Amino acid sequence: MKKIKMPPGGQNVDELMITTWEKSVGDQVKRGDILLTVETDKAAMDVESFASGTLLKIFYEEGEVVKIGDVIALVGNPDEIAEIKKSAEYEKSIDIQSPTVEVSEAIEDEYQPIMPTETDKAEKDLKYEDKSSDEFIRVSPAAKKLIRDNKLNIEDIEPTKGKISQKDVEEYIKKNQTTPKEESDFKRIPLTNARKTISKRLTKSVQERPTFHAEVEIDCTEIIKLRKDLFEKYQEKVSYNDIIAKALVNCIKEYPLINAKMTEQDIIVFNSVNVGIAVALEENLIVPVVKNVEKLTILEIAKNNSENINTVRSGKFNPEITQNGTITISNMGMFNISRFTAILNPPEVTILAIGRINKEPIWNEEQEKFVAKPLMTITGTFDHRVVDGAYGAKFLNMLRELLENPLLMLA
Amino acid sequence: MKKYDLIVIGGGPAGYAGALKAAQYGKKIALFEKEKIGGVCLNVGCIPTKALSSKAGLLENIRTQTQKEVLRDAGLFSYKKIQKQKNEVVNRLTRGVDSLLKAAGVDVFLKEAEIISPNEIKAGSEVYSTEYILIATGSSNLLNLSFDNKNLSYDSTGLLNIDRVPSRMVIIGAGVIGLEMASIFNSFGTKITIVELLPEILPDFDSDVTKAYQRQLEKRGIEFQLGSLVKSIDSIQENKKRIIFTDKDGQEQNIITDIVLCSIGRKPNVDKANAEKLNLKIDEKGFIVVNNMMQTNLPNIFAAGDITGAPLLAHVAIKEAEVAVKNMFSDKKNHRSTNLVPSCIYSYPALAKIGLTAKQAKEKNLEILEGVYNYIGNGMALALEETTGFAKIIVSKKDKKIVGGQILGEQSVELIMQLAVVIANEMTVDQWDEKIMVAHPTLSEILHEAIMDSDNKSIHTPLSKKS
Numbered sequence: 085m086k087k088i089k090m091p092p093g094g095q096n097v098d099e100l101m102i103t104t105w106e107k108s109v110g111d112q113v114k115r116g117d118i119l120l121t122v123e124t125d126k127a128a129m130d131v132e133s134f135a136s137g138t139l140l141k142i143f144y145e146e147g148e149v150v151k152i153g154d155v156i157a158l159v160g161n162p163d164e165i166a167e168i169k170k171s172a173e174y175e176k177s178i179d180i181q182s183p184t185v186e187v188s189e190a191i192e193d194e195y196q197p198i199m200p201t202e203t204d205k206a207e208k209d210l211k212y213e214d215k216s217s218d219e220f221i222r223v224s225p226a227a228k229k230l231i232r233d234n235k236l237n238i239e240d241i242e243p244t245k246g247k248i249s250q251k252d253v254e255e256y257i258k259k260n261q262t263t264p265k266e267e268s269d270f271k272r273i274p275l276t277n278a279r280k281t282i283s284k285r286l287t288k289s290v291q292e293r294p295t296f297h298a299e300v301e302i303d304c305t306e307i308i309k310l311r312k313d314l315f316e317k318y319q320e321k322v323s324y325n326d327i328i329a330k331a332l333v334n335c336i337k338e339y340p341l342i343n344a345k346m347t348e349q350d351i352i353v354f355n356s357v358n359v360g361i362a363v364a365l366e367e368n369l370i371v372p373v374v375k376n377v378e379k380l381t382i383l384e385i386a387k388n389n390s391e392n393i394n395t396v397r398s399g400k401f402n403p404e405i406t407q408n409g410t411i412t413i414s415n416m417g418m419f420n421i422s423r424f425t426a427i428l429n430p431p432e433v434t435i436l437a438i439g440r441i442n443k444e445p446i447w448n449e450e451q452e453k454f455v456a457k458p459l460m461t462i463t464g465t466f467d468h469r470v471v472d473g474a475y476g477a478k479f480l481n482m483l484r485e486l487l488e489n490p491l492l493m494l495a
Numbered sequence: 496m497k498k499y500d501l502i503v504i505g506g507g508p509a510g511y512a513g514a515l516k517a518a519q520y521g522k523k524i525a526l527f528e529k530e531k532i533g534g535v536c537l538n539v540g541c542i543p544t545k546a547l548s549s550k551a552g553l554l555e556n557i558r559t560q561t562q563k564e565v566l567r568d569a570g571l572f573s574y575k576k577i578q579k580q581k582n583e584v585v586n587r588l589t590r591g592v593d594s595l596l597k598a599a600g601v602d603v604f605l606k607e608a609e610i611i612s613p614n615e616i617k618a619g620s621e622v623y624s625t626e627y628i629l630i631a632t633g634s635s636n637l638l639n640l641s642f643d644n645k646n647l648s649y650d651s652t653g654l655l656n657i658d659r660v661p662s663r664m665v666i667i668g669a670g671v672i673g674l675e676m677a678s679i680f681n682s683f684g685t686k687i688t689i690v691e692l693l694p695e696i697l698p699d700f701d702s703d704v705t706k707a708y709q710r711q712l713e714k715r716g717i718e719f720q721l722g723s724l725v726k727s728i729d730s731i732q733e734n735k736k737r738i739i740f741t742d743k744d745g746q747e748q749n750i751i752t753d754i755v756l757c758s759i760g761r762k763p764n765v766d767k768a769n770a771e772k773l774n775l776k777i778d779e780k781g782f783i784v785v786n787n788m789m790q791t792n793l794p795n796i797f798a799a800g801d802i803t804g805a806p807l808l809a810h811v812a813i814k815e816a817e818v819a820v821k822n823m824f825s826d827k828k829n830h831r832s833t834n835l836v837p838s839c840i841y842s843y844p845a846l847a848k849i850g851l852t853a854k855q856a857k858e859k860n861l862e863i864l865e866g867v868y869n870y871i872g873n874g875m876a877l878a879l880e881e882t883t884g885f886a887k888i889i890v891s892k893k894d895k896k897i898v899g900g901q902i903l904g905e906q907s908v909e910l911i912m913q914l915a916v917v918i919a920n921e922m923t924v925d926q927w928d929e930k931i932m933v934a935h936p937t938l939s940e941i942l943h944e945a946i947m948d949s950d951n952k953s954i955h956t957p958l959s960k961k962s
């Protein structure tokens with residue numbers, strides 16, 4: 085029979101609390117099996133059995149604090165217990181919590197398992213995380229235990245100074261804990277890949293690009309008429325977006341930096357104008373691109389655009405349709421939004437946010453009274469690294485002028 | 496008073512080899528050994544460590560095959576039985592050396608000897624006179640270190656005698672002995688940290704080789720604290736020690752451990768006062784100064800082995816003793832050669848080197864070509880399931896002579912000796928190619944491919960990798 089004693093718990097530790105017994109009286113234990121877990125105020129650890137046999141007796145229960153070196157359990161052959169029991173000393177030994185019976189001093193088992201025990205293995209497995217890079221990350225024993233117990237992935241935990249400490253793991257756990265504990269308080273929506281991509285792109289856009297916003301109000305009297313005329317003449321529905329896209333081409337000729345991108349060394353100004361028009365889908369936002377708008381008539385733009393929208397809505401499209409945009413238009417008029425700002429679609433430097441058309445009273449000098457006019461806001465978001473404030477303002481004003489007098493587009 | 500042709504002091508590799516060599520000249524010889532015939536090497540060095548490392552390798556093999564489910568149960572092992580087997584090996588070998596000495600007619604005295612004049616030694620109360628003296632008193636572990644003033648650490652000899660496997664061990668010093676012990680005890684289940692002052696291990700090897708080697712040991716769970724200075728060791732509980740060191744970032748760290756092994760170097764077994772009295776020249780560390788004929792400044796006193804300083808290796812000791820004895824008893828003068836000393840680390844994986852490294856070639860301004868071949872490309876290595884490692888061959892660019900090699904991996908300590916033959920005979924890459932046919936399948940083919948690779952002629956290296 086062998087006495088299992090409370091093992092040393094490290095520096096300046098005289099006693100340890102038993103957290104859980106992993107085995108019960110009567111269980112078979114092998115050398116290396118975890119018998120119980122104990123903890124100090126700082127760390128937790130597993131206590132392995134150094135002996136094989138039956139767990140005959142447990143002297144301390146969970147929650148009790150035990151001095152290091154005190155006998156906490158007996159492991160041996162069930163026959164032995166019968167003998168000791170007969171000696172009548174046994175029960176007494178339990179009362180005084182340290183067996184006075186003569187049990188042979190624990191002789192070490194001569195044979196030990198060749199394969200590492202579960203605890204060893206967990207340690208070794210941690211080591212085997214050969215982080216593919218040559219950098220080797222050390223993990224403190226307390227951290228290892230926490231990682232193991234919480235079934236965490238070691239790769240996720242950020243080491244400090246090349247070493248993962250208990251604190252690093254605790255911080256990681258804290259950060260990743262969602263506070264409301266009861267599942268009924270919230271609903272968990274798993275991130276789709278599309279959502280992940282959107283969030284990555286937008287975050288990157290905002291983090292990397294200093295932007296400014298500027299807004300113009302446009303009297304839409306003329307473009308409303310233009311739409312009507314075009315429909316009467318060609319039976320084609322032309323959207324405001326199409327007309328804005330067409331007007332953009334003229335403005336960009338004058339203000340080429342609007343249609344550009346920035347690299348580390350230079351600014352690249354595009355010759356062709358590829359206009360992305362944002363389409364909101366059920367759970368996604370797609371920006372199909374009408375390419376080479378500078379070569380297209382308004383009707384052609386409209387045709388391309390409506391084809392794009394249909395393709396995107398069908399859900400089956402080649403990603404190419406969203407590529408190579410040089411400028412983007414996002415329209416929330418149909419959602420009854422008066423004005424909004426949009427986030428740049430990298431690497432583009434301009435995005436135009438279009439609001440609804442609304443009748444507003446406008447002072448008419450000649451008639452000396454307010455006259456109702458259909459007004460629309462266009463809010464530009466510009467990458468300030470490329471587009472200066474005045475430049476952006478002039479661009480927007482030219483756009484306003486063209487939309488208010490569409491005939492000028494012919495000029 | 497008996498008169499001898501040669502009196503040898505010390506019964507280690509240098510001593511017994513010197514005595515046996517002298518016997519071949521038909522000389523009358525006495526050998527004095529104060530402890531055990533065989534010296535450090537046979538009793539507490541080369542041989543017992545290899546008895547342990549062979550068992551360590553066996554356990555590693557069993558683990559691999561159990562993980563692959565070739566074996567269903569790995570079973571249990573007894574460290575006590577491994578120890579017993581180790582002791583049997585040592586006893587057989589020392590008895591063997593003893594009987595060789597007796598058969599050669601050497602008078603063996605198990606006594607401590609002291610030189611009293613260039614022609615006389617004293618053992619106990621008796622004085623023996625002699626024509627020549629060979630000092631082969633060897634070296635011992637450095638102990639009583641400032642950071643360990645309570646003598647809590649083990650040396651290699653102490654560690655070899657423990658009767659149970661410690662669960663935690665910190666090894667101070669990442670030299671050959673420290674690395675071998677780390678590898679051995681890691682296989683037996685000890686969690687090991689090596690604390691080393693230098694920023695890298697084994698500076699005599701090329702650093703691409705040692706980096707790969709270190710990574711392999713780390714993969715097995717051995718932890719390295721390089722660039723770290725040990726400050727103190729104290730005892731915190733029964734059988735628990737705490738070692739405190741500053742790590743490479745200057746942070747103080749401590750580890751609680753069962754055992755601390757101190758393997759930071761060895762010191763000569765020399766009686767400094769006596770050396771001074773005799774006017775025998777020793778260096779500042781106490782090693783005996785010899786010329787390349789192994790002769791001391793006193794013409795009829797020679798010295799060989801660890802007592803003459805680095806490299807502290809048994810094969811060097813044996814060679815030096817033979818050179819010394821030849822210079823005593825034959826007309827042909829013999830010189831010790833130092834450039835072809837094989838250096839082997841019997842860890843898992845093993846590491847071996849001979850001749851020049853790329854680093855040394857650079858220091859000598861020798862333009863070189865390098866050839867490399869990986870174990871994983873070799874059929875025998877695959878069959879043995881020992882695919883870790885590579886051979887790196889150094890070739891002189893000018894004349895394509897093979898001048899050095901380093902091998903990491905299974906059997907590297909044996910393979911390296913082929914290169915000894917090649918280098919000693921100044922063989923070129925083309926001569927090897929023409930004359931040597933390597934048996935297939937063998938690990939030796941790795942050497943062949945590495946040699947051919949130095950000239951971009953290895954047919955088993957993908958063409959795309961050649962530059």
Ligand SMILES: Cc1cc2nc3c(=O)[nH]c(=O)nc-3n(C[C@H](O)[C@H](O)[C@H](O)COP(=O)(O)OP(=O)(O)OC[C@H]3O[C@@H](n4cnc5c(N)ncnc54)[C@H](O)[C@@H]3O)c2cc1C
Nearest residue numbers: 505507508509529534535536540541608633800801808809
């Ligand atoms: C753990 C360990 C592993 C090693 N592994 C290897 C290895 O794998 N390969 C390798 O090549 N080398 C190895 N070595 C080194 C090798 O053991 C030594 O290089 C070798 O033993 C040197 O031989 P030597 O004859 O010079 O000295 P020693 O072997 O030290 O023998 C000297 C002998 O002289 C005796 N002596 C000293 N003073 C006196 C005196 N006044 N009178 C009488 N007797 C005296 C000593 O008792 C001793 O027996 C290892 C060393 C250690 C410690």
